[in-house]
Amino acid sequence: MQTAELLLELGRWYLMAGGVVAAAFLVFGIDRVEPSARGSYAFRPLLIPGICLIWPLVLYRWFTLEKHGEDAR
């Protein structure tokens, strides 16, 4: 029981952290690293579940693209 509760709590915190990353990325980051997203807003809510699920990878790519630009693609 305790392990299950701990796992669920970890999952909850992971998704909440993902929500924070999603907000930051969709408001500030996406326009800086993804030229095709500039001026395009309707599709952004679709990205929220993905960012919440793989936010460590999103942070890594955001950082890499900021640092190395298009060469990182």
Next chain:
Amino acid sequence: MSVQYTPVIWNRNKIFYDAVLLIAVVLYLYIYIRVAPGFEDVTKPIDGAILRMRAFGSCAFLMLTVILCIGPLARLDRRFLPLLYNRRHFGVMTAGIAAVHANYVLTWYYNFSPTDKYVALLSSNTNYGQILGFPFETLGIVALLILFVLAATSHDFWLSFLGAPIWKALHMFIYAAYACVVLHVALGALQGAGDPIFTSVVAASVVLVSGLHFATGRMEARRDRGEETAKASLQEKGWLVAGELDEIDDDCAKVVTLSDDERVAIFKYDGKLSAITNACAHQNGPLGEGKVLWGCITCPWHGYQYNLSDGRAPAPFTEKISTYRLKLIGSTILLDPNALPPGTHVDPVEIGEAA
């Protein structure tokens, strides 16, 4: 990428594809839930919630099977390619159907106790050390999480943002999801009362998915071996490996140096390849740096033009330059270094499938 993103790109073909898919899913669920119970053993009636749970679960399993078969089928026979073009929508729908299955499980088996249903799901059976009675639900949870990640990252944005290698590696987890689903079914549903139809369907799915991947792997290995033999044989005859197809941009050339005073420009244009000498007949201008228009190359120095297939200037001009023979083996371009007399016609190499 210069095109702005939209939530979902639909065209006529995709709408048709999605409509057929949706109709097939609805039909399957209708037959499973409404028609099939009419043929069940009346001494062992199945509860409505369990029936719906099984209907959605088996539907997701079959959809996953089809998704995994589309790739190898399209490689074995190009007529299956249309199925490949909209596979992402198929995947998203599969994740949705699997989620409905999971919701039925949660609300039926774990909803009637004071314990939180998610806690109950994870803690009611923790006998991971045994085969019979293995907590197969965990395998279903892992598969569902993978399907969620794949569905959530199926938009074009993710391919561009993550880069093709990472995106592809991430989406290869579909095989892990399938393995988890097969084990989820084998250790769960198949352990109960014998259901020969469902057992056969699961076995057929595993045989089909593995068989198609094995057949495709063998076919590609055989083709690769054939290409290597063809390449080696041409090289023995003096042909040179000039480079790979993806090294040349459309309407551009790759210049290959044969000797100090002999350079060949290999052009990619209109889905074809042609090779001519790099030196313009007028003042030796670098033709490889010129622009291709209507199958003609224009010298960047003084604007002299030559037809790429025969090295002749369009009428009424009479200049001629040497042409070269090319072959495309897989994606490797091979060049016959012996220049043909100026103005000799050489059929351009069609890029076709190799592109």
